Amino acid sequence: MKPAEPIKIVLVDDHKLFRKGLISLIEFINPHCTVLFEADDGLDLQQKINPRNLPDLVLLDINMPRMDGFETLQWLTRIYPSVKVLVVSMVEKEETVVRMLRLGARGFLCKDVEPKELGEALISVASKGFYYTDFITGKLVHSLQQPNTAETTRSQIILTTQETEFLKWACSEMTYVQIADKMCLSPKTIDGYRNSLFEKLAVKSRVGLVLYAIRHNLVTLA
Numbered sequence: 001m002k003p004a005e006p007i008k009i010v011l012v013d014d015h016k017l018f019r020k021g022l023i024s025l026i027e028f029i030n031p032h033c034t035v036l037f038e039a040d041d042g043l044d045l046q047q048k049i050n051p052r053n054l055p056d057l058v059l060l061d062i063n064m065p066r067m068d069g070f071e072t073l074q075w076l077t078r079i080y081p082s083v084k085v086l087v088v089s090m091v092e093k094e095e096t097v098v099r100m101l102r103l104g105a106r107g108f109l110c111k112d113v114e115p116k117e118l119g120e121a122l123i124s125v126a127s128k129g130f131y132y133t134d135f136i137t138g139k140l141v142h143s144l145q146q147p148n149t150a151e152t153t154r155s156q157i158i159l160t161t162q163e164t165e166f167l168k169w170a171c172s173e174m175t176y177v178q179i180a181d182k183m184c185l186s187p188k189t190i191d192g193y194r195n196s197l198f199e200k201l202a203v204k205s206r207v208g209l210v211l212y213a214i215r216h217n218l219v220t221l222a
Helices: 016-027 042-048 069-079 094-103 116-127 138-145 148-154 161-171 178-182 186-200 206-215
Strands: 007-012 031-038 055-059 086-087 106-108
Touching: 007 016, 007 042, 007 069, 007 116, 016 031, 042 055, 042 069, 055 116, 055 206, 069 086, 069 094, 069 161, 069 178, 086 116, 094 106, 094 206, 106 116, 161 178, 161 186, 161 206
Parallel strands: 007 031, 007 055, 055 086, 086 106
Antiparallel strands: none
């Protein structure tokens, strides 16, 4: 279902050809969207954004000159917290996705995404506030959509002290090997905690663990 109001979008990416192609694609799959302007990077965005006509959604790349996606997302979250950010990037490293989510990104898409999924993501972020279905199971999506259900689910899940500590470290940029060293445990033990939490929380990736931790205030957004 489409939102009642047009979705105002801004594109922030240093590749002009990609931006033009994305604009054409957005116009084709969802004429309900309006692209306010394009920006080469975060600094260009700062110069062009109009506080009296803010976008609903910013499609943001990560690797950009002068001011990259991390810095740009931090700035947007601090100055314009009402603006939602959907990351569109070729970078898919778990640590990178985790960091962007911790900074406040509402979703993450790869640049080779199918048009249908892009359209779904635009509507989902604009109307529900997030789009994470590439990285987490439908059960966690449901808990994110239903706060009361999420709280009930949380009360039914009991985490050990070690699992809770591991979950907090999993929300950092450290590798699993580094987490094992930090917790003075073997990498095999850490793998056990990870697999146990995957099963307990009904998620299938580290990103799912991070989203659970953020949703239940086990970690704070940077």
